[in-house]
Amino acid sequence: MKGSNQEDTHRTVERVARESYGRLVAYLSSHTRDVASAEDALSNALVAALTTWPRDGVPKNPEAWLLTTARHSLIDVVRHQQVASASEPTLLLLREEPKEASLSAEFPDERLKLLFVCAHPAIDPAMHTPLMLQTVLGLDAVRIAHTFLVSPTTMGQRLVRAKTKIRDGGIQFEVPQERELPQRLDAVLEAIYAAFGIGWDEMAGVDQRGQDLAEEAIWLGRVLLQLLPREAEVRGLVALMLHCEARRRARRAPDGRYIPLSEQDSRQWSLPFIEEAERHLAEAASRGRAGRFQLEAAIQSVHAERARNGRTEWAAITMFYEQLLRISPTLGTRTGYAAAAGEANGPEAGLAVLDGINPDDVSNYQPYWAVRAHLLQRLGKASEAADAFDRAIGLAEDPAVRQFLLQRRG
Amino acid sequence: MSNRPPPIRHTFRRTKALKIVPKGEKVMQFALLIYHSPEEFAVRKNDYNDPHLGAWRGYYKALVEAGVYVGANALEVPETGTTVRLREGKRSVQDGPFAETKEQLAGFIILELPSVDAALEWAARCPGASIGAVEVRPLAPEAMRRGFTG
Numbered sequence: 001m002k003g004s005n006q007e008d009t010h011r012t013v014e015r016v017a018r019e020s021y022g023r024l025v026a027y028l029s030s031h032t033r034d035v036a037s038a039e040d041a042l043s044n045a046l047v048a049a050l051t052t053w054p055r056d057g058v059p060k061n062p063e064a065w066l067l068t069t070a071r072h073s074l075i076d077v078v079r080h081q082q083v084a085s086a087s088e089p090t091l092l093l094l095r096e097e098p099k100e101a102s103l104s105a106e107f108p109d110e111r112l113k114l115l116f117v118c119a120h121p122a123i124d125p126a127m128h129t130p131l132m133l134q135t136v137l138g139l140d141a142v143r144i145a146h147t148f149l150v151s152p153t154t155m156g157q158r159l160v161r162a163k164t165k166i167r168d169g170g171i172q173f174e175v176p177q178e179r180e181l182p183q184r185l186d187a188v189l190e191a192i193y194a195a196f197g198i199g200w201d202e203m204a205g206v207d208q209r210g211q212d213l214a215e216e217a218i219w220l221g222r223v224l225l226q227l228l229p230r231e232a233e234v235r236g237l238v239a240l241m242l243h244c245e246a247r248r249r250a251r252r253a254p255d256g257r258y259i260p261l262s263e264q265d266s267r268q269w270s271l272p273f274i275e276e277a278e279r280h281l282a283e284a285a286s287r288g289r290a291g292r293f294q295l296e297a298a299i300q301s302v303h304a305e306r307a308r309n310g311r312t313e314w315a316a317i318t319m320f321y322e323q324l325l326r327i328s329p330t331l332g333t334r335t336g337y338a339a340a341a342g343e344a345n346g347p348e349a350g351l352a353v354l355d356g357i358n359p360d361d362v363s364n365y366q367p368y369w370a371v372r373a374h375l376l377q378r379l380g381k382a383s384e385a386a387d388a389f390d391r392a393i394g395l396a397e398d399p400a401v402r403q404f405l406l407q408r409r410g
Numbered sequence: 411m412s413n414r415p416p417p418i419r420h421t422f423r424r425t426k427a428l429k430i431v432p433k434g435e436k437v438m439q440f441a442l443l444i445y446h447s448p449e450e451f452a453v454r455k456n457d458y459n460d461p462h463l464g465a466w467r468g469y470y471k472a473l474v475e476a477g478v479y480v481g482a483n484a485l486e487v488p489e490t491g492t493t494v495r496l497r498e499g500k501r502s503v504q505d506g507p508f509a510e511t512k513e514q515l516a517g518f519i520i521l522e523l524p525s526v527d528a529a530l531e532w533a534a535r536c537p538g539a540s541i542g543a544v545e546v547r548p549l550a551p552e553a554m555r556r557g558f559t560g
Contacts, residue, residue, distance in 0.1 A: 149530045363476040393465060394472025399540040406464045 009054045016062040017046055022136035022223070024063070026110035028070055030173040035117075035135055036163040037077060038070070045069035067107060111136060112227040113173040115220075119187035120171050127162045128191035129198075134159060136223075137216055147198055147213060185228070189237050189293060192220045196241050201398065214245060225280075235284035236294030239277040243300035246273035258400040266307040274304045295324040299336075314344035331357070331365055339371045347375040366395035370405065377408070385409075437522050439480060439549040440529040444538035446516040451487045465537040473521065478532065484517035513542055520549070 021042070028038035045066045059065040117123075118131040130148060133139045145155035165171070176184040199213030221238040228234050250268035253259055281301055284294050299320045306312050321337035334357055342350025354372050362368040373388035389409035396402040453461065473479040488507040495502045507514055516538070523529050526546065533544040549555065 149534055150527060151530075154526075387471075390468040390471045391475060393468030394470065395535060396468075397534045402465050402468075402537070405468075409464070 006054045009058060010050065012058050012062065013046060013049045013053065016049075016066065017138060020063045020066065021138035022111050022114065023107075023109055024067055024070060025135050025138075026114035027067070027107055028074065029135075030110040030113055032074075032167075033117075033171065033173060034163075034167045035114075036160065036167070037074060039135065041070040041074040041077065042066065044073040048073075064107075109227070110173065111223060112175055115188050115224065116176060116184055117166055117171055117173055119184070119191045120166075121184075121187070122169055122171055123162055123165060124158075125187070125190075127158055128187060129194045130155065130159060131162055132191055132220065133195060133213075133216065136220065139216075182233075185231060185233065186292075188224065189233060192217055192224065193237060193241070193293070195220070196244070200244060214241075214248075217241060218245060230287070232284040232287040232289050233291040233293050235280040236291055236297050239280040239284065240293055240297035240300060242273045242277035242280070243297060243304055246270040246277065246304065252400065256400055258398070258404040260404070261303065262312070266310075269304065269307050271307070274307065277301070277304070290323070292324065292328045295320050295327075299324075299340075312343075314340055318344045331361060332367070335365075335367045335371055338375070342371070342375050342378070347378040350375045351379075364395065366392055369395060373405070373409070437524055438526075439552075440521050440523055440526070441547050441549060442519040442521065442529070442533050442536060442538075443515060443545040443547060444517045444519070444536065444542065445513040445545065446538070446542040447513050450541055451514065451516065454487060462537050462541060469535065469537055472535070473519070473532070478521045478523055478528075480520040480522050482517065482519040485515060488514040516542065 024042050025035065025038050028041060029035045032038070048069050049062070049066060053059070053062075114135060115132065118135060119128040123131065130144045133144050133147075134141065141156040141159055142152045144159075145152040148155065150158070175181075196214055196217035199215070199217055218238070218241050221234070221241055225234050225238055246269045247261070247264060249270070250264040250266070251259060277297065278301065281294065281297050284297075299317050302313050302316045302320070317340040318337070321333065321340050324333050325337060334353065338350045338353035340350075341353050350371070354368065354375070357368065369388050369392035373385050373392050376385035376388055379385075386409055389405055393402055393405045393409070396405060470479070470482070489505075491507045493504040493506065493508045495504075519536070521529060521532060523532070526548065529546045529548075533539055533546050536544050538544050
């Protein structure tokens with residue numbers, strides 16, 4: 001009896017932590033800019049919840065309870081530090097507390113500021129996503145390290161360094177001015193999409209991690225959308241992620257074999273996700289300001305139409321890629337464009353696009369070689385194709401993709 | 411490849427893994443130590459038709475073309491090893507490998523790269539990572555190695 005009660009409480013703590021973590025960290029650190037101390041204080045509060053809630057019952061407003069407990073813990077820490085200069089901002093916060101006590105149910109949602117802080121130009125771009133995953137979602141450094149292919153010690157150190165920079169580097173917790181907003185927002189969107197991209201690649205494998213990460217990224221996207229409902233690019237990003245997510249089940253055969261998009265059974269795609277993506281995309285388009293994520297989502301939207309009419313309009317995809325190239329001529333866009341041009345206008349057209357890319361840029365870039373191999377094979381250039389297949393095989397990380405390419409290579 | 415979302419991930423990773431090392435920039439050498447399970451070794455012992463041959467060939471090509479390859483070799487199965495120790499003037503010779511662990515060293519690759527991040531990225535692509543495990547270890551500083559070789 002007691003055991004199950006304890007389990008229930010555990011679950012409640014977990015749920016509250018899951019739902020409120022980012023809000024609490026954002027609020028606790030928005031004045032002090034001290035994210036690390038806010039996280040420590042919150043984890044102390046969560047530990048306290050695990051011991052007191054089973055005994056005294058779950059409080060009526062668990063979030064407010066955690067906030068109050070975390071604040072007390074934060075104040076204790078400052079008192080112990082006895083470093084006048086460092087504790088000043090927190091003492092300010094302390095002074096604010098009486099006001100806080102009265103506002104039990106509601107406290108301002110500062111997550112948007114926290115997201116902008118995580119993707120601040122003064123922070124190493126490679127740390128934007130790890131910071132978001134930790135401070136907004138509460139993922140631990142070990143888990144983030146696995147995802148980013150870095151040793152856990154190194155990831156821990158990099159996170160600490162980034163947070164020190166936030167605290168000491170004069171990075172303000174604020175939503176950027178109108179003038180700066182598009183560029184700053186772009187960094188936030190990129191960071192969320194990077195999490196999704198990694199999750200997407202990992203998801204393929206047997207383990208649950210990638211799926212979780214893709215879901216977390218979509219969750220972050222939805223949070224951002226809720227905070228900035230009028231930004232078309234935020235909708236574009238959410239639409240893009242949902243379109244990709246809709247195909248999750250179709251990407252692997254029951255035996256784990258990799259299935260390329262063109263061979264996926266579109267009946268396995270998730271219609272609710274596709275429909276939701278389409279709604280966001282339409283809403284974004286009505287704002288009349290196209291952007292990179294809306295264009296990428298539009299490309300996926302054309303693919304999704306195959307579920308309805310059984311065809312893929314490659315000409316439309318090529319056109320969207322041409323627009324995308326104008327605003328975002330990345331290696332990924334150029335390679336995607338080559339693949340689309342190859343389908344729409346024949347393999348020579350695709351190869352011509354690939355030949356325009358500097359070879360030094362692709363020695364490490366797997367999709368280029370996979371597309372190249374495919375186009376050369378269609379042209380009947382067997383030995384050149386085999387060579388490109390080898391490069392694609394050698395750069396692949398996913399064993400299922402490797403196996404697929406090995407079979408295609410023959 | 412159109413199955414993937416337009417791969418921003420690679421933009422992200424590029425910031426970590428430099429492909430071309432500008433002149434004068436420091437590069438480090440890393441050993442990728444490849445460990446196999448007994449089952450994997452058994453496959454090699456029974457016939458040398460390595461089922462992963464195609465994957466290894468592609469990996470080797472990718473390393474060479476990326477300009478990071480220094481050297482590599484595969485080892486015979488662990489049972490063919492003999493371990494020698496000299497203690498207080500006494501020789502001790504033992505059949506088999508040094509360490510009695512389940513997974514044993516099967517081969518190594520030496521790469522020249524700008525960072526451990528780049529080395530981990532190549533380790534993840536190594537066919538040995540999905541077969542067994544790959545340990546990434548920096549080579550000792552060059553000054554120390556020069557001390558050995560004169």
